[in-house]
Structures are given as structure tokens and as C-alpha cells.
Amino acid sequence: MRYSIMKTARSTPQICPKEQAFGSRHNVTPKDPVQVYCRLRPMSHPDDISCITIESSNAMIVIPPESAINLRNGNQRTLLASFDHLFGTDATQIQVFDVVALPLIQNLLKGKNSLLFTYGVTASGKTYTMTGDLQNQGIMPRCLNVIFNSILQYQAKRYVFKPDKMNGFDIQNEEDALLDRKKDLRWGTSKCKGKNINREYDKTESDTATSSVSSSSHSDALILTVDQDNAYAVFITYVEVYNNSVYDLLEETEIRPKTMQSKIIREDSNKNMYIHAVTEVEVKSSKEALQIFNYGQQRRRVAHTALNAESSRSHSVFTIRLVQAPLDSSGEKIVQDKRVIVISQISLVDLAGSERTNRSKNTGQRLREAGNINNSLMTLRKCLEILHENQTQSTNKLVPYRDSKLTHLFKNYFDGEGQVRMIVCVNPRADDYDETIQVIKFAEITQEVKVLRPVARRLDLGYTPGRRQANNNFREAQNRLEKNGYAEAMDLELDLNLVYSLGGPFPSLEVKSAHDEQTITTLMRFLEQRIIKQKSLSADLQKKQSELRNMLVVLERDNISLKIENATLKVSSEEQKRKINTLQTHVCKAETQVDILIQKLNAANDAIRFLQQEVKNKDVVLNQKMMEKERTKIKYNNKIQAKTEKMNKELEDKLKQQRENLEAKMKNKEEKLNLVKQIISSDDPVVVNENQAPVVDGKLSPSSNNLQQTESETVNDLVSIPIVNPRYRRSKSADIWLDHRPQHLVPLGTIFQPHMSSRKSVNQLLDPKDITDRTSRYCLVSQQDVNGELETKLYKGEILPTSSGGAQVVFNDMECLKQTSPIPKRKHSGQTPQKERQPSPETSGLSKKLRL
Known part of the structure; x- marks a missing residue:
């Protein structure tokens, strides 16, 4: 986008000489004294004592304290100091700036x-x-x-x-x-x-x-x-x-x-x-x-x-x-x-x-x-x-x-x-009095010094004043016309040189002498140039007036055509307004219906939200009940498990106690059998005393007391046995053995196994029905390690019903199976240790004893 600017003959600036443009320091100009202002600082502490009293807006009195050096030297007690302006302790920064710096x-x-x-x-x-x-x-x-x-x-x-x-x-x-x-x-x-x-x-x-x-x-x-x-x-x-x-x-x-x-x-x-x-x-x-x-x-x-x-x-x-x-x-x-x-x-x-x-x-x-x-x-x-x-x-x-x-x-x-x-x-504290006096004296000396008044440095190149604003207005008008569709707006020309400007200021009119023709000549030339410029401005003004008249005629014609067009547009505009009013009525009705539907929709949404909230509340209650039920179930399961473990422990304790009692009885019986065997194998006469204790060589056998004790325990055991039917017999073909084996038995791996045609194996007895349910014989298996040898014992007995409807186990036989390591042999023999099952004489003797 290009535009042209008219240039006149005075487009080149005429720069004045340096002395005329900027002035000279050597010219006689008035002098002004250095302006001195005073500002008092507020007291830092409320206990401080001030030595300054404000007399007026430009004067103050300085009173020396007793500790001042000037007072001791006999100088004047008070001092009146004046300034161009005095700012008190309550003066603001704005006041200081407006008075001192703004000029x-x-x-x-x-x-x-x-x-x-x-x-x-x-x-x-x-x-x-x-x-x-x-x-x-x-x-x-x-x-x-x-x-x-x-x-x-x-x-x-x-x-x-x-x-x-x-x-x-x-x-x-x-x-x-x-x-x-x-x-x-x-x-x-x-x-x-x-x-x-x-x-x-x-x-x-x-x-x-x-x-x-x-x-x-x-x-x-x-x-x-x-x-x-x-x-x-x-x-x-x-x-x-x-x-x-x-x-x-x-x-x-x-x-x-x-x-x-x-x-x-x-x-x-x-x-x-x-x-x-x-x-x-x-x-x-x-x-x-x-x-x-x-x-x-x-x-x-x-x-x-x-x-x-x-x-x-x-x-x-x-x-x-x-x-x-x-x-x-x-x-x-x-x-x-x-x-x-x-x-x-x-x-x-x-x-x-x-x-x-x-x-x-x-x-x-x-x-x-x-x-x-x-x-x-x-x-x-x-x-x-x-x-x-x-x-x-x-x-x-x-x-x-x-x-x-x-x-x-x-x-x-x-x-x-x-x-x-x-x-x-100035700090008005009494402690700073000596320094304050020196500062005030320096201010008095400064006020008496005068300096030359500065000369304003103005430039006058003969240009039209206000040309920046005129140029901005012209550019804005061009932009406005261009936006409105006038493409020829950018071809308009701007002329600012010959408007309201007749030249620079008048030269000096001071006549130094009666024969000073140079000043008069300079003034005449200046006036001639001013007259010439005035004529050129008048001619230019007439030309612009004629151009303005022609432009007004054209604008008047355009104005008439625009009025006619405007009337036509008004008629169409009124018709459009009527249509718009009708459409607005329909729009208002539609908006009313829309508002009603929106209200219904909001009500439905509220109901949906209410129902959803109720469903959520019920879900929360249901979840709480399910959690409570689950907690109750876990609670009762824990109680049942605890009771079961307690019962199992009690049963194990009872079985362990019974096993220990039985083992003690068996040990006593073995001792008796050993004693009998010793008596039989001994050649000394044996005398039995009144208590049936054997006497060897006229002395009571050391184990007689144990034998008596064992017999008494046997009698007591027989007394404690519930009353059973001694003639109760069962067919041997219907005998079912109750094989009671602990869980952790070591397998024997030999051919010597107890013969039981039909049996029912259990690891532990938890219910009396395990004994009375279709079983007639009972076998208890136990293992122990005796001096590095594995010893397995089988305690056999019959199950007899009692008069109270229960059952009684009567042990009548015991088998003992020992597995010993053979004596070490040479490697070339290639023989492996054998497992033997040798019924001991104690076993057969105990069996005979129990049957009797």
C-alpha cells in the first residue's frame, strides 16, 4: 500500500546558527541563587530530645543542649536558620517532590x-x-x-x-x-x-x-x-x-x-x-x-x-x-x-x-x-x-x-x-546538635551563591505546529475510508507545509545605536519574506476554497441520491421489522413451551435422582447386612473351630493318659513274668508266704512288693470293668477288627503282619460309635525306639457290649514285633540285614495271664 505526500519548496529545514539556536553562556543573563530546602527527620525513639523548633514554613530555631561543644565555648545559645522551604517531620514524599523536584x-x-x-x-x-x-x-x-x-x-x-x-x-x-x-x-x-x-x-x-x-x-x-x-x-x-x-x-x-x-x-x-x-x-x-x-x-x-x-x-x-x-x-x-x-x-x-x-x-x-x-x-x-x-x-x-x-x-x-x-x-536530636550546626552553616553559604539562569533550548525549523496530530488524523481518515470500501482513499495527498505558518520568530528589535542599520535591514528582510509567504498562503487558501466548493457540490449530489436510497431502505426496513415482530411472537411461544418442557424434565431428573439415591441407600443397607452376616458366620466358625480343637485336645489327653496307664500295667506284668521265669529257672527252693510273695533261700524276693502291687492293681482293674455278659459269643466269621493305628507309624516292610480278615482302620477315636459300630475285635498298634531298635506292639482285645448299652474292650493278647540290625559282616558276603518277628516268651506268658 503506497501513498504520496506533496512537498513544497520549504521541505528542507533551515537550521539557525549555534549561538542563535542554543544561546551562549557569555550573554548577559540574570542569575538566581542556589535554592536550599530543609527536611526534618522524625524522631526514632519517643525518649529522644529535639533541639529544633519550627518557626514558620521557611525558618526554624536551633537550641543547643547543655552537652553541646558550642555552648561550652560560649557561643550563641540559639540560632535562627531560614530556607526556601522547611519541611517538618510530618511532611510527605509527595509534598517534597511537588515543591522541590517538579519544577x-x-x-x-x-x-x-x-x-x-x-x-x-x-x-x-x-x-x-x-x-x-x-x-x-x-x-x-x-x-x-x-x-x-x-x-x-x-x-x-x-x-x-x-x-x-x-x-x-x-x-x-x-x-x-x-x-x-x-x-x-x-x-x-x-x-x-x-x-x-x-x-x-x-x-x-x-x-x-x-x-x-x-x-x-x-x-x-x-x-x-x-x-x-x-x-x-x-x-x-x-x-x-x-x-x-x-x-x-x-x-x-x-x-x-x-x-x-x-x-x-x-x-x-x-x-x-x-x-x-x-x-x-x-x-x-x-x-x-x-x-x-x-x-x-x-x-x-x-x-x-x-x-x-x-x-x-x-x-x-x-x-x-x-x-x-x-x-x-x-x-x-x-x-x-x-x-x-x-x-x-x-x-x-x-x-x-x-x-x-x-x-x-x-x-x-x-x-x-x-x-x-x-x-x-x-x-x-x-x-x-x-x-x-x-x-x-x-x-x-x-x-x-x-x-x-x-x-x-x-x-x-x-x-x-x-x-x-x-x-x-537534618536529624533534630540533641545528640546530633554539633553536626546539625555545621550543616546549617553550609546551607547558609550555599544560599548566597548565585548561578546563571539556564536558557531554554528551543528549535524552530519553520515547520507547521501540530503536524504529528494532523498526520495521525489523516491516517485515521484514510483507514476509515478504506474499511468502508473506498479503494482510492490511499491515493489522497497530504499537505501540511503551508498551513498557519508564517515563519520563525521576529529577530531582535533592540537598537544599540542610532546608526544601527543592520538591525533595521534584518527586520526589513524578515518582513518581506513574511509578506511573500502571506501572499502564497492567501493564493493557496483561495485554491483550496474553490476545490472545497467543487467537493461540496459533488457531495450534495451524492447526498440527494443517498436520501432517495435511504427512503427506499426505510420502507424495506419497516417490512422487515414487521416480519421480525411476527417471528419474535412465535419465538416467545416456543420459548414458553420449551420452559415448560424444561421444568418437566427437571422434575423427572429430580425424581430419578431421588430414586437413585434410595437405591444407593438400600444397597448400602444390604451391603451392611451382608457384611454383618459374614462377620457372624466367621465368628461362629471361629467358635466351632475353637471348640473342636479343644475337644480334640481333651480326647488326645485322655488317650495319652490311658496309654500311659496301660503301658504301666504292661510293664508291671512283664516284671511279674520275669520274676516267675526267674523262679522257674532258679534251683533254690521257693516259699510262698501268706501274701503269696516268693521267697528265695529263706528271703523275700526283691520284686515281691511289686508283684503284690501289680496283683492288687489287676484286682482293682477287674473291679472297675463294667458288668458284661461273660457268655456273650459271636461267630468268628462275623468278626470285624477295629484297627487303631496312629498317623505317624514307621512302615515295617516285612512279611510279619498281623492277620485280620476284615478290619476297619482308624487313626483316632472321637466318637463311641466308632467302637460299637459293627466291630467285635480291637487292635491298638504302637511303636517305640528301644536302644536304637524299632519295636512295634499290637494290643488285641474283644469288644463286649455292656448292660448300659455301651461297649467294653477286654485285652487278651499282645504281639511284639522287633526289627533289629544284624551284626556287621564283611562286604563280600553280599547279605542284607533281615527283619525278624520273634514273639518273646513274655508275650505268650502275658497272653496266658490275661486269658486266665
């Missing part, structure tokens, strides 16, 4: 330089006044807010103005600036690499406006008047003067601040002092500027002293430089001429506090820093005193600016390159 920002926007520094003893509130905190912003952030609010819509794109490293700036064309923006965007960081400050590069001026408004707070809403036909850019620098050396706090270096390289103070072509190779960062919003300031603030040197927890050990200088240049005749691009650039700056200086060694208790490095701070402040005071002396006594003494880096840097301000203001911060 300096107005001068900055007009192209004038300014210097503002805070002075006072340590811990008197200098840094708080200059920077403030998050809740109460100080002078510096409020200055940034006002500047960016004022130039919000008129900022140039980034890198259009570029520092030339010689205290000046170059103007780049759009292509070069775009390359620099892309390069910086590719790296993604600002010049302060140490803090990784991310930037968003604005593609349009509206992006810059949005970022600036988001960082605004009282001063944030304040907007000052600026020239709308200029393009603006803001650059900031931040340095410190430490031990009489200048260090760049924004320098691109990874070196620790204590080992940074100091900078050199030089003089540019206009005799202005500047810091060589200092880092100048272009910022587009106050938020971005504060981020960079915080980065430099972290590198500034502070330390803990006895009077202040964070005492500044250096003088900090934060400089805001405003660069402005006029737009061309079309109001779109910046004039590509370095000579039209106007640079103004405001330096905000936070001086380190003066200290007395006997109070701060400094030693070593802190003592050296305090000495350099006091020396630089003393040099500043000395320079002001000599300036005052030269001005009052008409002397021409050399001012020792070069004795200190601080005074050398601000030499131009005191020589008339800007307005100077000072804020004296």
Missing part, C-alpha cells in the same frame, strides 16, 4: 539542565528522601513517572537515538535502528548482563504507552505539557564517587565492585563535563528504569557503622538524560540531522553523610572511607565559599573544582549550565 522536571522537558543533591550527616534521611521505599516513593522514582507520563505518546523507537560516546547522540535511520533492535532481541538481555534484565522491545508506540502506564502511582497520574511535534528518548546513567574515584555501577563486568576500573572525567566540545565511557541505558518505562537502578544499587558500597546500619560509603549520581528531536514536515519521521538534537539532563545526587570519628567508631577501611567523604564535602564547601567571595567581592580567585571528583563533575552547573537545588536533611 526541575518542567525545565528538563523544556531543554534545561538541573542538579539536585541531598546533604546532611549520616542517618538523617538523605537516601529515603531521594529513593524512598515501596510504600513511599522518593524523588527519583516520581521524576521517572512524571517524565514517562508526559512523553508517553511521543517516544521514539528504541535505538533511533544512539550515544556517540562523546556526551552526544546520533540519529539512526529506521533500517539501522531495526537491525539493532533485532540484535538486542536475539541476545534477550539489556546492557546490564549481570542482572539479566529482560526487555520487551516495543514494536509500536502504543506498546511503550501500555508498559509505562502499568508502572504508574500521585506523581504517576501527573502529566506535563510537551511539544507534540518532537520525538523523545530517555537514557539513564548511575555512577558513584568512592574514595575520590568514579565507578560505573551499570558497567558490563563480572568483576567485584571493589576491583572495578575507575572512570575518567572529560570535557566535551561544548565545555560540558562528562564521564568517559560511562554506560548509558535507554529505557522506555519507569519500571524498566527502576529495575536498572536497583541493579546498580546492589553494587553500591554500603557498610554498617555505629550511627547507621546501612551507611552509604560513596556519593551516588543518578542522571536522567532526555533527548528530543523534531519531526519532519509530514509529522512522521525524525529529521536526520544531529544538529537539531536537544539534550537535557537532571542529576540526582545522594551525598554520603558527613561523620565524626569519635561518634561513628570507624577504624581501618571505614575510617579511610569516612576521611574521603569528609574531604570531598569539604572541597564542595570550599568551592561554594570561593564562588560566593568572587560574586560578592568581585574577585577572580580560582575555584578548586579539580580537587575532588565530585566538584569536578558538577563544575558546569555552578558555571551556569543548569539550575541547582539542595535538600538539607
Whole structure:
């Protein structure tokens, strides 16, 4: 999309000479005294005693305490000090800014330089006044807010103005600036690499406006008047003067601040002092500027002293430089001429506090820093005193600016390159009286020093004022026409050169002498050019009037046709409205029916949800019952299992007891049989006494007592046997053996097995029915290991019914099967051990005994 712009004969700007455009320092201009303001810090503790009484809005009375040195020396007891304005302890940051700093920002926007520094003893509130905190912003952030609010819509794109490293700036064309923006965007960081400050590069001026408004707070809403036909850019620098050396706090270096390289103070072509190779960062919003300031603030040197927890050990200088240049005749691009650039700056200086060694208790490095701070402040005071002396006594003494880096840097301000203001911060405590007196005396000397009033640096290239706004309005009209379908809108031409401009201001009319023809000649030439331009403007105005008449005729014709078309459209529009009303009625009925159906559907959904909830509740109750039933089942199963185990244990105990009793009886019977066998095999006469105890060789046998005991037990056993039918007989063909075998029997593996034609095998007896159920004979098998030999015994008996309906087992036979290891033989014999079943004579004897 292309458009053309008409150019007139005055499209090339006529740049005035340097003396006429910017003025000269040597011209006779009025002088203004250095304005000094005083701010009292609130008491830190309620028990502190104040030595200052506020007399008025610009005066105060200082009353020395009894411990003061001046009182002991016999000096005046009270001191009346006056200032341009006095801020009490209840003064806010906004009040200080409006009175002190706001006029300096107005001068900055007009192209004038300014210097503002805070002075006072340590811990008197200098840094708080200059920077403030998050809740109460100080002078510096409020200055940034006002500047960016004022130039919000008129900022140039980034890198259009570029520092030339010689205290000046170059103007780049759009292509070069775009390359620099892309390069910086590719790296993604600002010049302060140490803090990784991310930037968003604005593609349009509206992006810059949005970022600036988001960082605004009282001063944030304040907007000052600026020239709308200029393009603006803001650059900031931040340095410190430490031990009489200048260090760049924004320098691109990874070196620790204590080992940074100091900078050199030089003089540019206009005799202005500047810091060589200092880092100048272009910022587009106050938020971005504060981020960079915080980065430099972290590198500034502070330390803990006895009077202040964070005492500044250096003088900090934060400089805001405003660069402005006029737009061309079309109001779109910046004039590509370095000579039209106007640079103004405001330096905000936070001086380190003066200290007395006997109070701060400094030693070593802190003592050296305090000495350099006091020396630089003393040099500043000395320079002001000599300036005052030269001005009052008409002397021409050399001012020792070069004795200190601080005074050398601000030499131009005191020589008339800007307005100077000072804020004296005072701590009203009685303990700080001696230091406060020195600060007030220095303020009195400063007030008497006068500096040249700065001259506004205005540029007049003869361009039409308001051309930026006219160009914006023209572009908006073109865009509107293009959206409405007028393709020829972009071919419209814009002419802003010959409108409301008759040239620059009148030359000087002051006639120095009666023969001063040069002034009259200059005025005549100026008036002739003005008359010629007036005629050309009149001709152009008549031409435009005729063109406007023709355009009005065409527009009137178009207006008539549009009226006819509009009437037709009104008729059709009314018909469409009637149809729309009818359709709206149908829609309302349909919506009513839909609402009724929705209500029914909601009711049905509520019923469904209610039934689903009931089903869920019943499922929960059913699950609870099932769980309760399962728990009851488990509970009863555990009880049954416990009872079963208890009964099994009791039965096992009974069987074990019976087995032990039977084994004891069998052992007694074996002893008796052995005794009988011994008697039979013995050749000695045997005599039986009355108790039937055998007597061998006239002596009672040792086992007679045991025999008597065994016979008595046998009689007792017979007595305890239930009454049975002794004549009870059963056919041998119907005999069924009850084979009672334990579970863990060792298999014999021999041919000697008990002969039982039919049998019923059990491992344990749990029920009496196991004995009485179709069985007539009983066999109990037991095994034991006797001296390494396996011995198996079979106790046999008959099952006889009792009179009570039960059964009685009467043992009448026992078989003993022993399995012994054969005597070891030679390997070549190849014989294997044999298992023998040898019925012992004891077994046969016991059988005979039981049968008897």
C-alpha cells in the first residue's frame, strides 16, 4: 500500500546558527541563587530530645543542649536558620517532590539542565528522601513517572537515538535502528548482563504507552505539557564517587565492585563535563528504569557503622538524560540531522553523610572511607565559599573544582549550565546538635551563591505546529475510508507545509545605536519574506476554497441520491421489522413451551435422582447386612473351630493318659513274668508266704512288693470293668477288627503282619460309635525306639457290649514285633540285614495271664 505526500519548496529545514539556536553562556543573563530546602527527620525513639523548633514554613530555631561543644565555648545559645522551604517531620514524599523536584522536571522537558543533591550527616534521611521505599516513593522514582507520563505518546523507537560516546547522540535511520533492535532481541538481555534484565522491545508506540502506564502511582497520574511535534528518548546513567574515584555501577563486568576500573572525567566540545565511557541505558518505562537502578544499587558500597546500619560509603549520581528531536514536515519521521538534537539532563545526587570519628567508631577501611567523604564535602564547601567571595567581592580567585571528583563533575552547573537545588536533611536530636550546626552553616553559604539562569533550548525549523496530530488524523481518515470500501482513499495527498505558518520568530528589535542599520535591514528582510509567504498562503487558501466548493457540490449530489436510497431502505426496513415482530411472537411461544418442557424434565431428573439415591441407600443397607452376616458366620466358625480343637485336645489327653496307664500295667506284668521265669529257672527252693510273695533261700524276693502291687492293681482293674455278659459269643466269621493305628507309624516292610480278615482302620477315636459300630475285635498298634531298635506292639482285645448299652474292650493278647540290625559282616558276603518277628516268651506268658 503506497501513498504520496506533496512537498513544497520549504521541505528542507533551515537550521539557525549555534549561538542563535542554543544561546551562549557569555550573554548577559540574570542569575538566581542556589535554592536550599530543609527536611526534618522524625524522631526514632519517643525518649529522644529535639533541639529544633519550627518557626514558620521557611525558618526554624536551633537550641543547643547543655552537652553541646558550642555552648561550652560560649557561643550563641540559639540560632535562627531560614530556607526556601522547611519541611517538618510530618511532611510527605509527595509534598517534597511537588515543591522541590517538579519544577526541575518542567525545565528538563523544556531543554534545561538541573542538579539536585541531598546533604546532611549520616542517618538523617538523605537516601529515603531521594529513593524512598515501596510504600513511599522518593524523588527519583516520581521524576521517572512524571517524565514517562508526559512523553508517553511521543517516544521514539528504541535505538533511533544512539550515544556517540562523546556526551552526544546520533540519529539512526529506521533500517539501522531495526537491525539493532533485532540484535538486542536475539541476545534477550539489556546492557546490564549481570542482572539479566529482560526487555520487551516495543514494536509500536502504543506498546511503550501500555508498559509505562502499568508502572504508574500521585506523581504517576501527573502529566506535563510537551511539544507534540518532537520525538523523545530517555537514557539513564548511575555512577558513584568512592574514595575520590568514579565507578560505573551499570558497567558490563563480572568483576567485584571493589576491583572495578575507575572512570575518567572529560570535557566535551561544548565545555560540558562528562564521564568517559560511562554506560548509558535507554529505557522506555519507569519500571524498566527502576529495575536498572536497583541493579546498580546492589553494587553500591554500603557498610554498617555505629550511627547507621546501612551507611552509604560513596556519593551516588543518578542522571536522567532526555533527548528530543523534531519531526519532519509530514509529522512522521525524525529529521536526520544531529544538529537539531536537544539534550537535557537532571542529576540526582545522594551525598554520603558527613561523620565524626569519635561518634561513628570507624577504624581501618571505614575510617579511610569516612576521611574521603569528609574531604570531598569539604572541597564542595570550599568551592561554594570561593564562588560566593568572587560574586560578592568581585574577585577572580580560582575555584578548586579539580580537587575532588565530585566538584569536578558538577563544575558546569555552578558555571551556569543548569539550575541547582539542595535538600538539607537534618536529624533534630540533641545528640546530633554539633553536626546539625555545621550543616546549617553550609546551607547558609550555599544560599548566597548565585548561578546563571539556564536558557531554554528551543528549535524552530519553520515547520507547521501540530503536524504529528494532523498526520495521525489523516491516517485515521484514510483507514476509515478504506474499511468502508473506498479503494482510492490511499491515493489522497497530504499537505501540511503551508498551513498557519508564517515563519520563525521576529529577530531582535533592540537598537544599540542610532546608526544601527543592520538591525533595521534584518527586520526589513524578515518582513518581506513574511509578506511573500502571506501572499502564497492567501493564493493557496483561495485554491483550496474553490476545490472545497467543487467537493461540496459533488457531495450534495451524492447526498440527494443517498436520501432517495435511504427512503427506499426505510420502507424495506419497516417490512422487515414487521416480519421480525411476527417471528419474535412465535419465538416467545416456543420459548414458553420449551420452559415448560424444561421444568418437566427437571422434575423427572429430580425424581430419578431421588430414586437413585434410595437405591444407593438400600444397597448400602444390604451391603451392611451382608457384611454383618459374614462377620457372624466367621465368628461362629471361629467358635466351632475353637471348640473342636479343644475337644480334640481333651480326647488326645485322655488317650495319652490311658496309654500311659496301660503301658504301666504292661510293664508291671512283664516284671511279674520275669520274676516267675526267674523262679522257674532258679534251683533254690521257693516259699510262698501268706501274701503269696516268693521267697528265695529263706528271703523275700526283691520284686515281691511289686508283684503284690501289680496283683492288687489287676484286682482293682477287674473291679472297675463294667458288668458284661461273660457268655456273650459271636461267630468268628462275623468278626470285624477295629484297627487303631496312629498317623505317624514307621512302615515295617516285612512279611510279619498281623492277620485280620476284615478290619476297619482308624487313626483316632472321637466318637463311641466308632467302637460299637459293627466291630467285635480291637487292635491298638504302637511303636517305640528301644536302644536304637524299632519295636512295634499290637494290643488285641474283644469288644463286649455292656448292660448300659455301651461297649467294653477286654485285652487278651499282645504281639511284639522287633526289627533289629544284624551284626556287621564283611562286604563280600553280599547279605542284607533281615527283619525278624520273634514273639518273646513274655508275650505268650502275658497272653496266658490275661486269658486266665
